[in-house]
Amino acid sequence: MLEATDTVHSVLLLEDDRHFQAVVREILEGSGVETEVVSCIKEAKQSFTEKHYDMLMVDGLLPDGTGIDFIRWVRVSRPEIPIIYVSSFFRDATTYQTLKYELQVDKVLPKQITSDLLAEEIAEVFIKHDLSNVTLIGGKSGRPDEGNEAFERALQEKLDDFEAALQQRIDEVRRSIEAAHHNSNNEIVLLEAIRIVHSLVGTAGSFGHDEISSSLAMVERVLRTAVENPSNLLTEHWDLIVLAVDQLTRIHTLENPDSAQQQDASATLPDEEHPSSS
Amino acid sequence: MKIEHILIVEDDDEQRDLYALSVQKIGGWSVDLAATGVQALAMLEVRRPDVIVLDVNIPEMTGPEIFSKMRALPATDDVPIIFITALTGDKELADPKVLEPAGIIQKPIELRDFPTQLRRITEAI
Numbered sequence: 001m002l003e004a005t006d007t008v009h010s011v012l013l014l015e016d017d018r019h020f021q022a023v024v025r026e027i028l029e030g031s032g033v034e035t036e037v038v039s040c041i042k043e044a045k046q047s048f049t050e051k052h053y054d055m056l057m058v059d060g061l062l063p064d065g066t067g068i069d070f071i072r073w074v075r076v077s078r079p080e081i082p083i084i085y086v087s088s089f090f091r092d093a094t095t096y097q098t099l100k101y102e103l104q105v106d107k108v109l110p111k112q113i114t115s116d117l118l119a120e121e122i123a124e125v126f127i128k129h130d131l132s133n134v135t136l137i138g139g140k141s142g143r144p145d146e147g148n149e150a151f152e153r154a155l156q157e158k159l160d161d162f163e164a165a166l167q168q169r170i171d172e173v174r175r176s177i178e179a180a181h182h183n184s185n186n187e188i189v190l191l192e193a194i195r196i197v198h199s200l201v202g203t204a205g206s207f208g209h210d211e212i213s214s215s216l217a218m219v220e221r222v223l224r225t226a227v228e229n230p231s232n233l234l235t236e237h238w239d240l241i242v243l244a245v246d247q248l249t250r251i252h253t254l255e256n257p258d259s260a261q262q263q264d265a266s267a268t269l270p271d272e273e274h275p276s277s278s
Numbered sequence: 279m280k281i282e283h284i285l286i287v288e289d290d291d292e293q294r295d296l297y298a299l300s301v302q303k304i305g306g307w308s309v310d311l312a313a314t315g316v317q318a319l320a321m322l323e324v325r326r327p328d329v330i331v332l333d334v335n336i337p338e339m340t341g342p343e344i345f346s347k348m349r350a351l352p353a354t355d356d357v358p359i360i361f362i363t364a365l366t367g368d369k370e371l372a373d374p375k376v377l378e379p380a381g382i383i384q385k386p387i388e389l390r391d392f393p394t395q396l397r398r399i400t401e402a403i
Binding site: 096097100101110112113114116117122124148150151154156158197198199201202203204205206210213217220 | 289290291292293295296298299300301302306308311313317320323324335337351364385387388389390
């Protein structure tokens with residue numbers, strides 16, 4: 001997060017997504033940075049003409065044009081103003097190069113970024129342009145052990161979010177595998193199941209849910225054999241996969257007894273569906 | 279070799295975010311994040327990282343394909359590239375291994391040790 005500073009700076013945010021507006025507002029205003037939010041280029045040009053800003057944050061696609069159009073217009077009068085461009089992931093190299101080379105944008109960030117990382121990226125730009133004494137908590141300017149403290153705090157928040165949603169993620173795995181089983185000749189459905197499983201293998205492992213991660217890794221390996229040839233997956237393989245997914249719920253319940261109540265409330269307990277798996 | 283800036287190429291939003299958290303907060307390094315090979319190659323033309331962390335299993339342009347394209351860029355032909363992968367078998371790892379990356383780190387990544395692992399690999403070069 002940004003640290004509060006005695007100096008008041010102002011940021012103009014050009015963004016039509018209300019959720020993202022709120023995320024940025026919370027970061028900036030929580031750190032004492034004045035934040036003006038506009039939703040279209042017309043309003044942005046008006047605000048920019050009437051008031052001095054220390055930094056701009058610009059969305060990629062707006063109702064009346066693109067963020068690049070606006071930045072190009074800004075650069076005529078303020079070639080030095082720091083700019084952060086935030087958009088859904090672009091897929092072409094030209095856009096990135098235009099932003100970085102031609103328009104000298106400081107940061108090109110994905111919208112999928114967490115508020116924690118976004119705050120760090122903003123703080124880096126503030127420091128780079130000497131806008132304030134804002135420091136990256138746990139970052140390069142902090143004490144050596146601050147980094148670990150900040151990391152542990154941030155990781156714990158993410159872990160809490162992950163565990164709160166873990167049963168839903170397991171259910172999503174189950175649904176995708178059922179769909180792949182019923183459409184075993186459909187490579188798109190199969191690849192989607194692999195993508196969902198693969199994502200949870202890595203994330204669960206990084207969060208210390210080793211048993212869930214290793215069970216899913218086995219499921220992923222078996223599913224991948226079907227990409228080359230669907231007939232590689234025999235009935236017993238599917239039974240093995242279903243059994244492994246059933247075990248995920250059991251492991252999750254053992255690791256997190258609080259989730260047992262939710263399980264009791266469920267109308268479709270895995271054990272009832274597959275009694276042989278116990 | 280001192281690491282100050284790192285490029286991470288990982289298509290999974292959640293995992294990419296976790297790796298970034300680790301290298302920024304624990305490593306104290308700045309980071310560029312890419313979800314695809316196209317993005318990664320565009321970023322390399324703007325800023326040369328000290329290390330590249332590249333997921334093997336990326337759709338469209340795969341990790342090994344991205345690796346070859348990175349090596350063909352004069353600006354980054356000698357930047358250490360470290361693969362990260364959930365793959366384990368010799369057959370599955372044959373493609374990435376033949377490219378002779380600086381290292382291969384097995385997923386799941388232990389986030390607290392990730393910067394140390396990267397540092398060890400680059401120091402061994």
